[in-house]
Amino acid sequence: MPITWNQQLVKKENKSLVLSQIINHAPLSRADIAQRSGLNKGTVSSLVAELIEEKLINESGPGESSGGRRPVMLHFNHGAGHTIGIDLGVNYILGVLTDLSGNIVVHKNEAYKNISYADTISRVVNIIKFLISAAPPSPYHIVGIGVGTPGIVDNKGTLLLAPNLGWHDIPFQTELEKIFQIPVIVENEANTGAYGEKRFGVGQHADNLIYISAGIGIGAGIIINGELYSGFTGYSGEVGHMTIDRNGAKCTCGNKGCWELYASEQALLSKANTKNSPKEVGLDDIISLAKEGNKEILETLAEIGENLAVGIINIIHAFNPEQIIIGNRLASCKQWLEPKVKEVIQQYTSPFNQTDIRIDFSSPSMPVSAIGAAAFSAEAFLKAQLEIK
Amino acid sequence: MPITWNQQLVKKENKSLVLSQIINHAPLSRADIAQRSGLNKGTVSSLVAELIEEKLINESGPGESSGGRRPVMLHFNHGAGHTIGIDLGVNYILGVLTDLSGNIVVHKNEAYKNISYADTISRVVNIIKFLISAAPPSPYHIVGIGVGTPGIVDNKGTLLLAPNLGWHDIPFQTELEKIFQIPVIVENEANTGAYGEKRFGVGQHADNLIYISAGIGIGAGIIINGELYSGFTGYSGEVGHMTIDRNGAKCTCGNKGCWELYASEQALLSKANTKNSPKEVGLDDIISLAKEGNKEILETLAEIGENLAVGIINIIHAFNPEQIIIGNRLASCKQWLEPKVKEVIQQYTSPFNQTDIRIDFSSPSMPVSAIGAAAFSAEAFLKAQLEIK
DNA sequence: TTAGTTTGTCTATTGAATAAACTAAGTTTA
DNA sequence: TAAACTTAGTTTATTCAATAGACAAACTAA
Structure with missing residues (x-):
């Protein structure tokens, strides 16, 4: 059944628009957002109030006056939750814990040679557990896990074939979701890298x-x-x-x-x-x-x-x-x-x-694949969050 | 400035949805559309009334009853307007006049060898003039012209280079729009062909x-x-x-x-x-x-x-x-x-x-490039039409 | 001190979708 | 054949989000 448009969807889209304005151009005042987006001042006020309620944005102190009342500046609440990004290489695992803006909070690196499939998986799980335990407290805690891996991954997050790892038919996404009970996204490493470069590189x-x-x-x-x-x-x-x-x-x-x-x-x-x-x-x-x-x-x-x-x-x-x-x-x-x-x-x-x-x-110092994978998850969380109610 | 969502946009989207349901699944009754789309019956009725007013759809006689009042069947008004599609080959021109569903109403074919640029253009213009004059009367008359041509075409419809035609830097779209005062779309012949296959092939x-x-x-x-x-x-x-x-x-x-x-x-x-x-x-x-x-x-x-x-x-x-x-x-x-x-x-x-x-x-009997070019124009017309008011 | 400006809130209005009642026009059943 | 049931489509009251514009708050400038 196709999507039919109604007022609830309108509100969701406009709220999403307000949030993305703040994410991309913070700090902004309510008036700035109204001017940039074309939305009515009152509409912006009410949407902003909901976003604050949901802890997705924050008010900071008043900004510079430009000849009138001083504006209240709004910021994206980076720390409302965290995501985990894993770059699973042929002989290394790179894990990062990022906030919702993609800033790396904790990272963990492991290198090894010629270990078995079971061994690799258990290392991945351990790194994720470590990163989860290292996450600072936040309203939404860990909102998702993203994994970039070499090889052919289908739409459902199953690693069909990874010649360089010697693996095939690993239902990665399902297994990790079963263990951690958090949304998991598994993608080819080039795809996560592309997204990492697009977002942060x-x-x-x-x-x-x-x-x-x-x-x-x-x-x-x-x-x-x-x-x-x-x-x-x-x-x-x-x-x-x-x-x-x-x-x-x-x-x-x-x-x-x-x-x-x-x-x-x-x-x-x-x-x-x-x-x-x-x-x-x-x-x-x-x-x-x-x-x-x-x-x-x-x-x-x-x-x-x-x-x-x-x-x-x-x-x-x-x-x-x-x-x-x-x-x-x-x-x-x-x-x-x-x-x-x-x-x-x-x-x-x-x-x-x-x-x-x-x-x-690429800048070699930036772990684009890991932060790209994390960013996928962050984006999915924000989308789902705005969907609710 | 980004798009902000409001009630007018909602209406436009839903109207477009109703129209596309009718285009793709006619004949449909108002009740069918409501069920398929999830829209309220009353909403469908009012949108349908506007579409009839705009001559984009028609009511036909009552359909089969399934145990109650007989439905009024709705059809897309193919003949509300016509578009022209031109497949400009290396040594031929194929022109078609189609209705808004892509059915060929009139077609004209010309083959030649080694003629000059000016000659080719004047043949194209003559074919378009012929097709316009051959168009049956309709509420919106000729709503657009689409041209598929071999060579590199930029986003503005300028033919930058066509080695096989020996041409370069022809502002095709602008020139044809100047002559005919109708929206013109110029695309690479493979692009129009792809669209033709997608829509009709x-x-x-x-x-x-x-x-x-x-x-x-x-x-x-x-x-x-x-x-x-x-x-x-x-x-x-x-x-x-x-x-x-x-x-x-x-x-x-x-x-x-x-x-x-x-x-x-x-x-x-x-x-x-x-x-x-x-x-x-x-x-x-x-x-x-x-x-x-x-x-x-x-x-x-x-x-x-x-x-x-x-x-x-x-x-x-x-x-x-x-x-x-x-x-x-x-x-x-x-x-x-x-x-x-x-x-x-x-x-x-x-x-x-x-x-x-x-x-x-491809089926060799179907002139996909020409009908694809025509379909581009038809689609652009319908989109613009729904945009109004 | 006063006038003007900018920010943000509040209120009445608009307009679209919706639910539900209603009318219309058929079919099925007793 | 009449009554009961079904389905199609319209009408009406309600809901809800955006909007325009009035307003209050907080500032600057003269």
Whole structure:
């Protein structure tokens, strides 16, 4: 049955509008909100009163007068509740406890190698328990848990396949909800990363962006009209298995010439290790060598940059996004990749695409996937909260 | 300024809901609409009265009784106005006059070879004039013109570049609006085709679909959540220039190994003509030869099918759509392309993608691009009409 | 001190949806 | 065939949220 509009819905939408104005532009007075939104002053007053009642916003002291009565400033109550975001990597877990604005309150990091499925799950559960116990008191306490994970996740939060973890068919969302009795959202790590960049990172001013998660494999998170597009069944952004060289090397997926064979962290490591056989080098070693000016490594990085660009050009042609953000592990090589990536894109896209597109790298210090996952949950909570009554 | 919700907007939305129920499920009685939509009977009655007043719907004779008073059946007034759709091809113009439901009332076809820009424009204008004069009388007369054209079109309806037409920077929309004083919409031909398939073709039941227009070049129209996604600046779907063989042949776009070098009508013609040198064969000849069972042609078609599949697999990985529709000229080779396309897709996509995706071909008899363009205009008219008062 | 300004609240009005009573026009049953 | 029941559509009183505008509160400026 379609949605029919009535006064209750009108009120909900307007209340949501008032709240988002405060979230995005605080501090604001009631008068400011009325002017910005076009709502009547009285309407704003009554909606604000309800939001204060629900502890979602606060009044602070009076602001500066501009020639008349001093306004009462309103703020979003960040601390009305907290959410937990988990970035589940191939050999690490990064957990954050954030307030409703996405500020990290507590974080916990664990690294490990080759542990079992059961072990990983129990570590995840323990980290969540720790974060819950570390949460400061608040009216709504913990309002949700978000998890970003490598692999194919369907619309119901089941991890169908994660080759790099060696897992398949894990009903993650259901299991965590059973344990914690809190709404859980499980998404592909590129999707949470995309959302993290959109909300808190370099993508804040774009409504149509593609986040390219270049780690061991390559995935993409797609933001269209400000919202995550996860595909019909949830599997969008599997761009790592896009064919860019149909006569190329064989991929584990069964196909040939997949992009991630040429442009992922794995590709970089493989290339670096055949060239410098004596001892195995990791990403950190590569960065050190690049800083020292090692010619072979610099050449390898340039090659990876070129390969990255080839796939990005394909993505630009298909999506015509406003912005491309390159994130995950390879973003730490920005310094050496960026010039080549931009040069090749400049060379092989039409001038129309060039003028408007921005290419950026994630800031490696920001855990976008974890805070993006947390932000998903926070958003879901606020939406549900406004729905009530 | 954001939209604020008030009673007028509620009414508009509900009126729009009532109208769309009638459009999609006519004949319906007032009682049917109330039950389907959840709106109150009285509300439906009053909205229906206004829609009748505005000539957008009609009452017909009483329907079948189901044990009580006989219902008055309501119908969408298809003929309240008409729209014009133009499919501007490389060497043809196809114009249709449709009613507001997309039924073709009059159509006009012109084929030509190598004529100038000025000549083409004047033919387009003449066809539109003819179609306007051929329109039956109606309350709203001609409510809009839609044009689908090969090439890159920006958000303002300017044809930035059409290599196959040899045109660039044509402010099509502005010029036609100046001449006819009616709202004009200009879109890439793949976009109008996608919309045509969604509304009237094989894509009617999918809300996330990609229409692949395989003609001289290859373009794609993207429907996400039931709506056309045309990219940030309008250039999405340039998938013909997606690299599938980075060491491959050079393309006119400056890049190497573009998909349309291997899988377009042009690719088919080139291959067929090197193999059968004596006289130049066209698409019709190829179809005849294939029907006769000509081995070389059948092999060539299989090869094109395989190449088509390679690009489609990339698109599936990126978008995870519900449906892929292959249209334009190559759709007439469905019989020979389909088995190979499906076989290769089956082989090289993950099982998750296979179970849910439908691959279809356009029906060659339906002028999807023209009726899609017309439908864009019709939709814009109805939206604007409901906006008033 | 007085006039003017800005903020926020209060009150009467408007207008849309709704529930429920009502009229209209049929069918079913005794 | 009349009475009872059903369904369709209209009318009326009620509810509820937004609005306009009056008003009070608290400030600035002359």
